[in-house]
Amino acid sequence: MIRQGRIGDEAGIANIHVESWKSTYKGLVPDSFLNSLNAEKRKPVWKKQLESNSIFVAEENGQIVGFASYGKERTSKHPFYKGELYAMYLLAEHQRKGIGKALLHKIAQELVDQDIHTMLTWAFEENGACQFYEALGGKRIDRAEMIIDGKHLSEVAFGWDTLKNL
Numbered sequence: 243m244i245r246q247g248r249i250g251d252e253a254g255i256a257n258i259h260v261e262s263w264k265s266t267y268k269g270l271v272p273d274s275f276l277n278s279l280n281a282e283k284r285k286p287v288w289k290k291q292l293e294s295n296s297i298f299v300a301e302e303n304g305q306i307v308g309f310a311s312y313g314k315e316r317t318s319k320h321p322f323y324k325g326e327l328y329a330m331y332l333l334a335e336h337q338r339k340g341i342g343k344a345l346l347h348k349i350a351q352e353l354v355d356q357d358i359h360t361m362l363t364w365a366f367e368e369n370g371a372c373q374f375y376e377a378l379g380g381k382r383i384d385r386a387e388m389i390i391d392g393k394h395l396s397e398v399a400f401g402w403d404t405l406k407n408l
Contacts, residue, residue: 243300243301243302244298244299244300244301244341244344244345244348245298245299245301246295246297246298246299247291247292247295247297247298247299247309248292249289249292249293251288251292251297251299251306251309252285252286252288252289252292253281253285254299254305254306254309255288255292255297255299255306255309256281256282256284256285256287256288257281258306258307258308258309258331258332258333259281259284259288259309259329259331260279260280260281260284261281261333261334262331262332262333262334263276263279263331264276264279265334266331266334266369266370267366267369270366270368270369270395271366271390271391271393271395272390272391272392272393274391275390275391291311294313296311296312296313296328297309297310297311297312298310298312298345298348298349298352300332300336300341300344300345302336307332307333307336307341308330308331308332308333308336308341308342308345309329309330309331309345310327310329310330310331310342310345310346310348310349311327311328311329311330312325312326312327312328312349312352312353312361313325313326313328314326314358315361315362316328319384320362320383320384320399320401322360322401322403323360323361323362323383323401323402324353324358324359324360324361325349325353325356325358325360325361325362325405326361326362326363327346327349327361327362327363328363330342330345330346330363330371342374343378346378346408347408349361350402350405350408351405353405354405354406358405359404359405359406360401360402360403360404360405361401361402361405361408362383362399362400362401362402363375363380363399363400364386364397364398364399364400365397365398365400366395366396366397366398367385367395367396367397367398368395368396372398372400375400376400378408379402379407379408380400380401380402381400381401381402381403382398382399382400383399383400383401384398384399385397385398385399386399
């Protein structure tokens with residue numbers, strides 16, 4: 243079940259955020275950084291995001307198993323792309339079940355309802371999510387470098403020129 247996130251979901255979202263980073267990015271992001279992640283410290287960040295009504299959560303048997311946050315594109319670096327998928331994470335055991343696609347579809351629908359018809363998102367280039375975004379019509383539009391605990395990582399931006407088919 244996909245539903246709008248609400249106050250009270252922040253602990254579940256923070257836990258998924260941290261656990262997803264630790265499982266998805268192991269070997270990519272330095273262990274020193276992954277070991278420093280703390281769900282308790284992330285709760286206030288996600289509570290603030292929930293207050294803006296810009297998170298959808300995926301539930302299974304009453305438990306949050308994934309989430310996605312979205313809104314207006316944050317940097318204005320790509321003015322054609324008005325919306326942005328800020329983050330999407332699922333617990334490892336719930337990946338490859340169509341939940342990510344359902345979350346992305348819900349976000350696209352919500353952005354279109356807000357008269358936003360284009361979107362972008364960023365992903366680590368070595369992350370399997372790149373194939374996911376490409377399979378759903380995202381095209382590579384940019385690349386950036388970042389450093390986490392001394393390690394250089396490449397990020398790729400994926401853009402959708404229209405959300406009507408997503």
